Amino acid sequence: MHIVILGAGYAGLRAALDLDTLIQERGATASVTLVDQNSYHQLVQLLHVTATAGHDSREAIYDLAPLLSESGVRFVQGRVVAIRPLAREVHLADGRALTYDRLVIALGAETAYGNVPGAREHTLPLRTYEHALRIRDHLRARFAEAARVSEQRQQRILLTTAIVGGGYTGCQLAGELAAWADDLCAETGAPRREVRIALLDRSSLLLKQFGPWATREAERTLDAMGVSVYLQTTVEAVEPELLRVSDDRVLRAGTIVWAGGIQAPPLLRESGLPVDAAGRALVDRYLRVRDQALIFAAGDCAAIPDGPNGATVPATASYAMRQGIHLAETLMAEIAGEPPRPYEPLKLGELVSLGPNYAVGNPLGVPVVGYPALLLKKGVESYYRATIEGPLKGVTL
Numbered sequence: 001m002h003i004v005i006l007g008a009g010y011a012g013l014r015a016a017l018d019l020d021t022l023i024q025e026r027g028a029t030a031s032v033t034l035v036d037q038n039s040y041h042q043l044v045q046l047l048h049v050t051a052t053a054g055h056d057s058r059e060a061i062y063d064l065a066p067l068l069s070e071s072g073v074r075f076v077q078g079r080v081v082a083i084r085p086l087a088r089e090v091h092l093a094d095g096r097a098l099t100y101d102r103l104v105i106a107l108g109a110e111t112a113y114g115n116v117p118g119a120r121e122h123t124l125p126l127r128t129y130e131h132a133l134r135i136r137d138h139l140r141a142r143f144a145e146a147a148r149v150s151e152q153r154q155q156r157i158l159l160t161t162a163i164v165g166g167g168y169t170g171c172q173l174a175g176e177l178a179a180w181a182d183d184l185c186a187e188t189g190a191p192r193r194e195v196r197i198a199l200l201d202r203s204s205l206l207l208k209q210f211g212p213w214a215t216r217e218a219e220r221t222l223d224a225m226g227v228s229v230y231l232q233t234t235v236e237a238v239e240p241e242l243l244r245v246s247d248d249r250v251l252r253a254g255t256i257v258w259a260g261g262i263q264a265p266p267l268l269r270e271s272g273l274p275v276d277a278a279g280r281a282l283v284d285r286y287l288r289v290r291d292q293a294l295i296f297a298a299g300d301c302a303a304i305p306d307g308p309n310g311a312t313v314p315a316t317a318s319y320a321m322r323q324g325i326h327l328a329e330t331l332m333a334e335i336a337g338e339p340p341r342p343y344e345p346l347k348l349g350e351l352v353s354l355g356p357n358y359a360v361g362n363p364l365g366v367p368v369v370g371y372p373a374l375l376l377k378k379g380v381e382s383y384y385r386a387t388i389e390g391p392l393k394g395v396t397l
C-alpha cells in the first residue's frame, strides 16, 4: 500500500514519522511519501519570534532531509496544485503526478482577507517562514528610513505598525515587536518616542478562545508594553500605509500586518472535495474526508467535529500534531485490515506568549499567567523538538 501525505507541518510530519515507525515495528509492507513545497519543516508557532528577530531565524525551521534520514519515508519537494480523487492522483506545479492508495491532506492554512478591499495588496501576512523574514526585513527598513527623515509626522508613520487581528498570531506578534522596539531603534537610529504599535480586532475580546479573563490579562500586559489595543474596530479598507476603520477613522502605518483570519488552501475546494465556508475538508470522526473512502485530512485544513453543536476542533499546532499521531494509527489499521479508532480531541489547553517574558494560557483548563505560563510554553516547545529531532525521535507517541 502506498500512502501519500501532503504537507510536512505539525500534522503531516508527525503522521509520516509515526506511521513509518509503526510499519517497521509490525513488519508491514507499505510505503510512505511525504510531499511539501519547502525543503524544511516550519515551526509556525514560533514565526512571530522570527518576524521580530527574537531568535536566530534558523531556529524556526528544520531541514527535512536529516529529520527523515533514518526513516523509510520518501520525501518529494513540490507544490501541490490539484488532487484527482477518481484517478487517485496528486498533481504538482512542475507537472509531476503521484498516485496513492491512501491520501492524507495536511496542507495547513492560508491568510483569509475576508473581502476587505486592499487587504491582500497592502498588508503583510504571517503564515510561513518566508512571511516572517519579510516582516522582519520590512520593519528594519522602515525603522532605518525613519532615522533618515527629519519630519516628525513622516517618522511617526514609518514607525507605526498596525496588526489586524487579536488572536494567537496578532497578540504574540504585538508582544514580541514591543520587546524588540528598543533594540531596533538602537540598531537603526530611529527615534524611540515615535514608535507606535496598534492591535486591532473587530470583536470585543482578544484571544477569545480563552475567555474574558485572558482578554483582560492580554490587554493589561500589552498595554504595559506600549501596545495600543483597539477592540470593536473593524477594518473596512486598506490602502498603501493606511487603514480605514469603523466610524470613518483612519490610521496611517508604515507596516500593516494582516492576522485577521485563516482559510484552507483553495485547491481542496477546486479538487471537488466537500468543504466548509473556510474551505476546510469536512471529515468524520475517523478524520476521513466525507464520501472519500481513501482520503483523510488533519490540522488547520480539516473541519473536525467537536461536540454536538456544530463546533469544530480549534486550529492549533497541538491539535494538529495529535491528529497526525492519530492518523498514523488509523493508516496502520488500514494497512493491517483492522477497524480504525475514532479521533477524540484531547483538550490539553493552549499557551500564548506576550513578549519574551510573559504568557497566558489554560493548560488542562487551569488559567495560568506570567512566567509560569511562559515556562510551560517553553517546555511544550522543547518536548515538540525532542519528538522530531531529539531523544524522543522515533518513539511512536
Ligand SMILES: Cc1cc2nc3c(=O)[nH]c(=O)nc-3n(C[C@H](O)[C@H](O)[C@H](O)COP(=O)(O)OP(=O)(O)OC[C@H]3O[C@@H](n4cnc5c(N)ncnc54)[C@H](O)[C@@H]3O)c2cc1C
Pocket: 006, 007, 008, 009, 010, 011, 012, 035, 036, 037, 038, 041, 042, 043, 044, 045, 046, 047, 048, 078, 079, 080, 081, 106, 107, 108, 109, 126, 127, 168, 169, 172, 265, 298, 299, 300, 301, 315, 316, 317, 318, 319, 320, 350, 351, 352, 353
Ligand atoms: C504566528 C503564529 C503563531 C502561532 N502560535 C501558536 C501557538 O502558540 N500554539 C498553537 O498551538 N498554535 C499556534 N499557531 C497555530 C499553528 O501554528 C497551526 O495551527 C499549525 O501550524 C497547523 O498545523 P498544520 O500541520 O495543519 O499546518 P502547517 O504546520 O502550517 O503545515 C502545512 C504544511 O503544508 C505545506 N503546504 C501548504 N500548501 C502546500 C502546497 N500547495 N503544496 C505543498 N505543500 C504545501 C506547508 O509548506 C507546510 O509545511 C500559530 C500560528 C501562527 C501563524
